[in-house]
Amino acid sequence: MNSPTADGTAMAAARPLIYLAAPLFNPMERAFNLKLREALLPHADVYLPQLDGTLLVEALAKGIPYSIAAEHVFEADTSCIARCDALLIVLNGRTIDEGAAFELGVAWSLGKACVGYKDDARQLLAAGDNPMIARALKSVLENLGEAALWAQSLAVV
Numbered sequence: 001m002n003s004p005t006a007d008g009t010a011m012a013a014a015r016p017l018i019y020l021a022a023p024l025f026n027p028m029e030r031a032f033n034l035k036l037r038e039a040l041l042p043h044a045d046v047y048l049p050q051l052d053g054t055l056l057v058e059a060l061a062k063g064i065p066y067s068i069a070a071e072h073v074f075e076a077d078t079s080c081i082a083r084c085d086a087l088l089i090v091l092n093g094r095t096i097d098e099g100a101a102f103e104l105g106v107a108w109s110l111g112k113a114c115v116g117y118k119d120d121a122r123q124l125l126a127a128g129d130n131p132m133i134a135r136a137l138k139s140v141l142e143n144l145g146e147a148a149l150w151a152q153s154l155a156v157v
Contacts, residue, residue: 016044016154019081019112021104022090023097024050025057036090036117039144043151047080049073081106086113086154088147091129091140092120101133108136113154116140117147 018040023029030050037046047053053076059069081087087107089100108114116129116137123129141147 016085016151017080017083018044018046018151018154019084019087019103019107020046020048020090021087021097021100021107022048023093023100024055025097032092033090036088036144036147039148040088040151043148043155044085047084049077052080053077077103078106081112082110084112086115088141088150089114089116089133089137091116091118091133092122094122096129096133104133104136113138115150117142119143 020033020037020040022033022036024033033048033050037048037051040046049055054069054073056069056073059072060066064072081103084107087104089096089104104114114136116133116139118129118140119142128134139150141150
């Protein structure tokens with residue numbers, strides 16, 4: 001619902017910002033991340049580190065010293081986590097990406113809404129995903145349609 005401004009006109013509601021925490025180290029991972037981002041964009045703004053941040057490997061290829069490049073990646077991504085309304089973490093694979101796990105921990109500790117995405121049955125533990133990951137998540141989405149509906153639900157809050 002749009003709130004009225006002092007002059008009585010409707011004020012546009014701000015779009016929610018979703019931080020998309022996901023592995024991004026090969027073309028297949030990056031392509032999936034883009035597909036997931038596209039499902040979310042009709043309903044929310046999305047920070048995807050491979051597009052909106054700095055890829056460490058690209059910074060190093062440009063001759064930026066590791067310490068400077070790593071600091072830039074860390075600061076850009078953690079700053080966005082602090083600003084985001086929610087974090088969506090890709091859980092696909094036998095284990096989740098270490099960086100994404102860290103990002104989830106930061107978001108959870110800041111009280112952000114944290115949700116998982118998993119359309120891959122592989123997992124390290126027979127009982128399910130690591131409880132330190134699973135317990136930080138409000139839910140786990142299983143397809144792009146569910147992801148879009150979740151993003152839409154953020155927009156109406």
